[in-house]
Amino acid sequence: MTIPGNEYVDMSLLDDLSYGNTFVHRLDPRAKLLTTLFFVIIVVSFSKYEVAGLMPFFIFPTLIIAIGEIPVRLIVKKVLLVSPFALAIGVFNPILDTEPMVRLGGVTISSGWMAYFSILLKFILTITAALVLIATTSFQGVCFALEKLGAPTVFVVQLMFLYRYLFVLVKEAASTLQAYNSRSFGGSSISIRVITQVLGNLFMRTVERSERIYAAMASRGFDGTVRFMRPHGIRALDVAFTLLCIACFILFRALNIARDLGSLITGGG
């Protein structure tokens, strides 16, 4: 059986975590969303060969993981498993760019390798930031934050509906697939013909479901506008958190703490 697979299980885990009640969980979703976005932009703004300057940025996900009581193992596993794209593309740097850049004892490191390390670090930092955001913020919170930050209500409602029904439909897809699999004589592999039928069948049931949902909405006065009550205004603490984080990021970006520390030891620079 192919689904629900690991991704789905992890998703439920992250979803579970997001309803925690720690200092980080209680922060306004807008504060966390903006901080994370700023974090990612600052991280990727480092030049192609920067390695050391990225190190201080680990403090942000580390603190959130520690204070937000997120299991490190889950995050590490997801980062390791996720999208080999960056690593695959990045690997061309050391191959194509072999200029020597750093000599560490007797070993010379090429600028290509430095660029690759840089991509790796940026990858870990940005992916962790996204995972940590959702592990400490409910998806509903993210939706509210997006709306408050100016996203169109139609799109926010779309996100809410998707989130509400994806759990239902993943289960339904799994049972549909099971029904097809138990009838086929082949092994566990699914052919294009089967996937087409499974999806077609699932689609028909999805249309029926949307009719029933519409009936339920209409019977409670739905007129085309989905109304919901917005959470209360932002607290001073949330603003302070955001500003403090952003100030730290800018500071880390402007002063290369790690390199200065290194220079102190080596006497270089």
Next chain:
Amino acid sequence: MSHHLLEVSDLHYTYPDKTKALKGVSFRITHGESVGIVGANGAGKTTLFLHLNGFLFPEKGSVTVGDTVLTKKTRNEIRKRVGMVFQNPDDQLFMPRVFDDVAFGPLNLGMAPEKVLERVEDSLDRVGALHLRDRQSHRLSGGQKRAVTIASVIAMQPDILVMDEPASHLDPGSRRQLVELLKGFQHTKLIASHDLDMILDTCERCIVLGDGKVQADGPTVDILTSRELLEANHLELPLSIAKNM
């Protein structure tokens, strides 16, 4: 008083594919009554219910709630008065968070936020689900989902509650809780179900629908003990009664 009244008279309906689903259904439900509707699949229950909320309109005959006759114009008025609890709670709980789902109806009625808050908490409290207020809909158990769907409907303060198979998707324990909940409700109720034991427990009156017509209408105790009547309509004696006979 008078608006807590549901009258269906000589209701006929034929689907576009020429299936005659309803062939002259008539009954009248008055204030505070609890009425069960039983019948085999295809007896016309679903078609009847689709009329009670204005998703279908009578081909002949009429549906009257209080003093309002169902037409395309009065449809929204009727929907406010008749609270529909649908069969599948997943399809009725469409908002990600319990609070937002229960608040959906009152907000559509244009109520002020403070009033909505009050209404939501009161409704959840009445079904014993106030503690679920901030939970996510997809994380509730079957019984909790059912309770919240009922809360989201009574938050509209309808005159009449109409329920389609409220006990489906429930485990025995949750079913028992639902029965207790329904028994305690003073609302005018119309409950369709294949679960005849539940009808026996919650409704004093029962209507048997068969072949698009009312086959019997009377006290539940009389109807659900009549083996001939039930078997003629592809139904069986409730377990609790069969055991004692």
Next chain:
Amino acid sequence: MTDALLSPVVGTGFWAGTITVIGVASRKVREKILLEEKLVPFMGVLAAFIFAGQMINFTIPGTGSSGHIGGGMILAILLGPHAGFLAVASVLTVQALFFADGGILALGCNIWNLGFYPCYVAYPLIYRTIAKERASATRLNAASVISAIAALQLGAFSVVLQTVLSARSELPFYSFLLVMQPIHLVIGVVEGFVTAGVVGYIRTTTKETRDETAVPAYDIRRYFITKKFLIRIAAATLVVGAFMSWFASTNPDGLEWSLKHAVVSNKIDMPEPGSNSVVKGIQKNITLLPDYGFKNGDSKNVKEGVRQSWPNVDAGRSLSGILGGVIVLGFVLGIGLLISKRKKKL
């Protein structure tokens, strides 16, 4: 696309494009919803349907490997361009957060690559041209396959462009293109056949049950986009593209550049790379590993052709950097462990 390969300018640039299209699509969809309220739950569950569908891995014939659907073209066909685009965007948003697919800066690029091309290019220009009203099954299949291939080719090209513009990877434009396009041709053919299969299945089933000739359950003609909209989008793309290429050529790293200027104009003392006066002062006194600096004090770039970006690339400082970096990282992890331990005790 993924955050680590993006430069801030490319990342935010594509976010700007994506936000613009989300805005326009939302307005259009809002108009449709007022006529057809059912669209709200329909769009929502259909996105959930694609989401669930993506979790099913199937065997790709002749390759021995397996893959899953993308679904962008299916959504465009079933919902029309605007609602389809919002549905794709919603699916990718959930995946960016829960699966860490790409990250949140790259989300703008990903929505663009996987949503814009199927919904606003392949669907109106290819699918609708081939599959006109009452098209035969063959035409419908051809339309699905060709438009899926085209959408994926454009998407792949877009990824190459974003990667090259970001200048984080050493891969030359043409070589990267030569790898990406053929791979996505294969993916596109498979996606096309699944799209054709699903659309065909839906068409035959709806025909049987409802005796209607419309392709899906909803009439897509009403969601057709106007010429005016296409022209506007094309104009916007040109403007954004021109601006970005200018920006990219004059300032290899836009954010870096703007950050520097912002700091300088605010008269905050900007440290010369690696020459913090305090640090220098201390350095004179304590120097633990004096010989490890590489081309010590030479501020010239190691390599010709490395862009004069800030902070400068300097071999000596790079080594110092690595050492310092390891120390900082150790320090950071220490803090994390300490907090976690304390929390567990409480």
